[in-house]
Amino acid sequence: MLVLGIETSCDETAAALYDTRDGLLGHALHSQVDMHQAYGGVVPELASRDHIRRLVPLIEAARQQAGVSLQQLDAIAYTRGPGLAGALLVGAGVASALGMALGKPLIGVHHLEGHLLSPLLSAQPPDFPFLALLVSGGHTMLLDVQDFGRYTLLGETVDDAAGEAFDKSAKLLGLGYPGGPELARLAATGNPRAFDLPRPKMHSPDLDFSFAGLKTAVLTRVRALGAEAGGQHRADLAAAAQDAITDVLVHKTLRAQQATGRNAVVVAGGVGANRQLRAKLSAALPQRGVRLFFPELQWCGDNGAMIALAGAMRLQHHPDSAHAAGAFDVLPRWDLTQLGPPPQPGG
Ligand code: KG4
Ligand code: ZN
Numbered sequence: 001m002l003v004l005g006i007e008t009s010c011d012e013t014a015a016a017l018y019d020t021r022d023g024l025l026g027h028a029l030h031s032q033v034d035m036h037q038a039y040g041g042v043v044p045e046l047a048s049r050d051h052i053r054r055l056v057p058l059i060e061a062a063r064q065q066a067g068v069s070l071q072q073l074d075a076i077a078y079t080r081g082p083g084l085a086g087a088l089l090v091g092a093g094v095a096s097a098l099g100m101a102l103g104k105p106l107i108g109v110h111h112l113e114g115h116l117l118s119p120l121l122s123a124q125p126p127d128f129p130f131l132a133l134l135v136s137g138g139h140t141m142l143l144d145v146q147d148f149g150r151y152t153l154l155g156e157t158v159d160d161a162a163g164e165a166f167d168k169s170a171k172l173l174g175l176g177y178p179g180g181p182e183l184a185r186l187a188a189t190g191n192p193r194a195f196d197l198p199r200p201k202m203h204s205p206d207l208d209f210s211f212a213g214l215k216t217a218v219l220t221r222v223r224a225l226g227a228e229a230g231g232q233h234r235a236d237l238a239a240a241a242q243d244a245i246t247d248v249l250v251h252k253t254l255r256a257q258q259a260t261g262r263n264a265v266v267v268a269g270g271v272g273a274n275r276q277l278r279a280k281l282s283a284a285l286p287q288r289g290v291r292l293f294f295p296e297l298q299w300c301g302d303n304g305a306m307i308a309l310a311g312a313m314r315l316q317h318h319p320d321s322a323h324a325a326g327a328f329d330v331l332p333r334w335d336l337t338q339l340g341p342p343p344q345p346g347g
Contacts, residue, residue, distance in 0.1 A: 001074045001315060004059065004098075005308025008091030009083025009111045010137070011042045013054040016304035017066040017073075020312050024121060026065030027305050028058040033178060040177050041167075048086035055094050062304065073104050075322055077311020080108030081331030082138070088330035099325025107311045107322045112139060112336045114306035115268040116151070117313065118295035121305055126293040131262040133253045135277075136269035137163035137178065140209050140249075142256045143336070145266070148317050153337045154256050155207025162245055162271045165211035169218045169241040173234055183238050184274055190232070190239030195221055197244040202251050207259070209252060214244055246277045250284060257290055266293045273300040 002025075007014040016027035032050050036042050063070060078095035081088060092108070099106045116132055119125060128148065134141040140157040160168065163180055170179020175186065197217050200210040218241055222229050229237075249271075257265060265285055271277065272294055285292045299306055314321050 001312055002068065002072055003308045003312040003315065004073050004076045005109070005304045005311055006055065006059070006076065006078040006091045006095050007302055007304045007307045008051040008055060008087050009079045009081070010087060010302060011036055011047050012302040013051045013058055014302065014304035015055065015059040015062040016308045017062055017068065018305065018308035018312050020316060024305050025068065026062040027303065028061035028065070029303055030054045030058060037177050040171060044084045044086055047084060048090055051087055051090035055090060070098070070102055073102065075105045075107050075311060075315055077107045077109050077307050079111045079114070079307050081111065081334035083111055083332060085330060085332040088332060092328045092330050096325045096328045104325065105322035106325050106328060107315055108328070109307050109310045109314065110334055110336055110339055113339065114310040116143065116145065116266070117310050118268050118299040118306040119266050119293040121299050121309060122293070122296055126264045126266055126291070129262060130264040130266050130293070131257055131260055132266045132268060133249065134269050135162040135249060135267070135271035137161060137167065139269065142207050142252060144260050144262065148313055149339050151337050151339065154259070155209065155252065157209040157211060159210050159212035160215060162209070162211060162249060163269070165214055165245050166271065168215045169238070172215070172218050172222050173238055180271060180274065184242060184276070186235050187239040187242040190235030190237070192239040192243035194236035195240035197240045199244050199248050202248045207252055207256050209248060211245065214241065242276055246274065246280055249277060250280045253281065254284055257285065257288070263289060264291045264293065268295055268300070270301045273297055
């Protein structure tokens with residue numbers, strides 16, 4: 001089964017072709033970060049317009065790389081949500097137009113299911129069931145993944161997402177957007193113990209997260225430093241912020257592993273690229289006999305491969321979840337745990 005995947009939920013435009021027998025055949029991606037950098041964050045209207053310009057050439061590039069014709073497709077998968085409404089509409093609209101022209105069915109994919117399944121693109125993929133830590137710019141969740149499509153939410157952030165905590169701390173330190181990778185880079189030269197930052201909710205018995213207080217703490221330290229908030233102090237503060245965020249993420253993941261007894265843990269989403277997070281989890285989980293799975297770095301952030309894969313798997317498990325081209329909608333807010341039987345556009 002050959003599926004084209006289209007991703008336009010936020011600030012990456014991406015397309016990929018995934019075959020259920022041969023795996024990933026081709027992929028292409030354009031990141032808009034340079035464009036949004038000047039504004040310190042994603043500007044939704046600019047994102048939509050750029051998706052319109054980029055998407056069709058990216059689909060063609062992925063197709064060429066795969067060496068197939070679009071007529072060979074079995075379905076076209078697009079990110080239906082969650083995400084920016086206007087950005088999602090570009091992907092859904094192009095998918096629908098292509099589907100109509102080619103006479104192919106569409107399949108609307110949940111963006112977070114794409115992230116969740118992204119480790120399955122690796123040479124050594126995890127088996128179901130597993131515990132998942134999903135950490136992106138908009139979400140921070142611990143999920144018990146019993147099987148494909150069966151996701152139980154164990155805990156999530158009550159305010160900022162982990163990626164937001166990275167991005168906001170980075171902004172306070174005068175770093176560019178997106179702040180996560182930049183903060184991590186600066187942190188590498190800092191001493192995390194130079195500042196004592198809070199680890200909100202780390203010892204609470206639940207599996208929820210809270211990062212808003214951390215951002216405030218970073219702000220307070222930056223203000224206290226005043227003109228001195230440069231040089232080594234800045235690197236130390238970056239290191240302390242990263243240390244606090246990853247401490248909380250690791251602590252809660254260990255707690256969730258104990259609560260569920262799952263012997264495999266998957267870490268997915270943009271923050272999953274963070275080296276310190278990977279190192280701390282790698283130091284803690286294998287010694288408990290728990291296998292740890294990370295997506296390849298190129299599939300941590302938003303990409304088309306995870307959407308093509310999730311679409312193909314959905315089609316295999318629930319063939320009735322495909323719908324005819326022509327009618328489509330997007331779901332800017334969409335609960336991952338309610339995926340169950342596929343919702344139909346207009347239904
Ligand atoms: O999954 P993703 O690409 O997009 C969303 O769906 O949100 O995640 C983007 C987030 C941003 O907040 C970015 O700063 C963060 O992932 N991020 C990182 C790193 N790379 C990306 N955070 C910490 N360390 C990194 N190396
Ligand atoms: Zn994402």
